[in-house]
Amino acid sequence: MIPKSLELILFIKHVSISLSSILSFTSVFFCFVVDSCLNCNTNKRRLSDTDTEETDEVQFNDLAINQTDRQEFDHSHIRHVITAVQTSATNKIDDQFLLLQNAIQQGNIDLAIKIIKQTNEYLERKNDQGETPLLIAAKFNQNRLIIAILKKKSELAKQVDKQGNNLLHLLANVREGQAKNTIGNVLTLLDDKMREYLTLSLNRHKQTPVQVAQKYDNLEYIRLLNHKINISDSRK
Numbered sequence: 001m002i003p004k005s006l007e008l009i010l011f012i013k014h015v016s017i018s019l020s021s022i023l024s025f026t027s028v029f030f031c032f033v034v035d036s037c038l039n040c041n042t043n044k045r046r047l048s049d050t051d052t053e054e055t056d057e058v059q060f061n062d063l064a065i066n067q068t069d070r071q072e073f074d075h076s077h078i079r080h081v082i083t084a085v086q087t088s089a090t091n092k093i094d095d096q097f098l099l100l101q102n103a104i105q106q107g108n109i110d111l112a113i114k115i116i117k118q119t120n121e122y123l124e125r126k127n128d129q130g131e132t133p134l135l136i137a138a139k140f141n142q143n144r145l146i147i148a149i150l151k152k153k154s155e156l157a158k159q160v161d162k163q164g165n166n167l168l169h170l171l172a173n174v175r176e177g178q179a180k181n182t183i184g185n186v187l188t189l190l191d192d193k194m195r196e197y198l199t200l201s202l203n204r205h206k207q208t209p210v211q212v213a214q215k216y217d218n219l220e221y222i223r224l225l226n227h228k229i230n231i232s233d234s235r236k
Contacts, residue, residue, distance in 0.1 A: 097125045104136045113148050130162035138167035141174045143182040150189055157194055164203035172213040172221050180220045199225050
């Protein structure tokens with residue numbers, strides 16, 4: 001038989017052990033919870049930092065792309081401006097040449113002379129037939145304009161069209177002797193070397209200006225051309 005006092009002591013000891021175990025477990029559990037919370041916060045912070053870095057990187061890349069696009073746009077804009085200026089300049093030259101060509105064909109010689117006095121830029125430009133202003137003037141027997149062009153740039157007398165015709169070929173093709181004065185003025189203006197070069201030049205049909213004149217029975221032209229050739233020969 002265990003005395004009452006001993007049972008009380010044993011009971012108290014048992015209760016004390018149980019409380020100790022509970023406290024120990026509670027402490028361990030609390031530490032575990034706290035540690036888990038800390039780890040969770042750390043991970044969140046790491047994720048947040050990673051997200052921030054990724055966001056920064058994306059923003060930086062977007063900024064770089066935008067800057068590149070802006071630069072590409074700027075370059076493209078400059079190219080467009082340059083192209084527009086070049087096109088405008090070309091169109092202006094084409095318009096002026098067309099105006100000059102029409103003036104010659106329509107006999108508006110004052111306007112044609114005014115244009116060629118302003119610049120030499122159109123004097124070597126050609127139309128679809130390979131005709132320059134000088135050759136167009138010869139084709140239409142525009143005496144004043146031919147003389148004005150040759151006085152400005154005498155070497156242009158060597159110009160030929162797509163058929164190989166120089167200005168004397170074209171003048172020799174003018175009907176009914178209407179270009180007699182023009183041929184005489186041209187041959188007088190040119191030096192011996194240029195005159196000989198032009199009168200002996202062959203076109204694509206293997207014809208000299210004299211032979212073209214013979215084809216159309218332009219006897220005055222033949223006389224003029226042969227006379228100038230004979231004068232040149234006598235000076236040698």
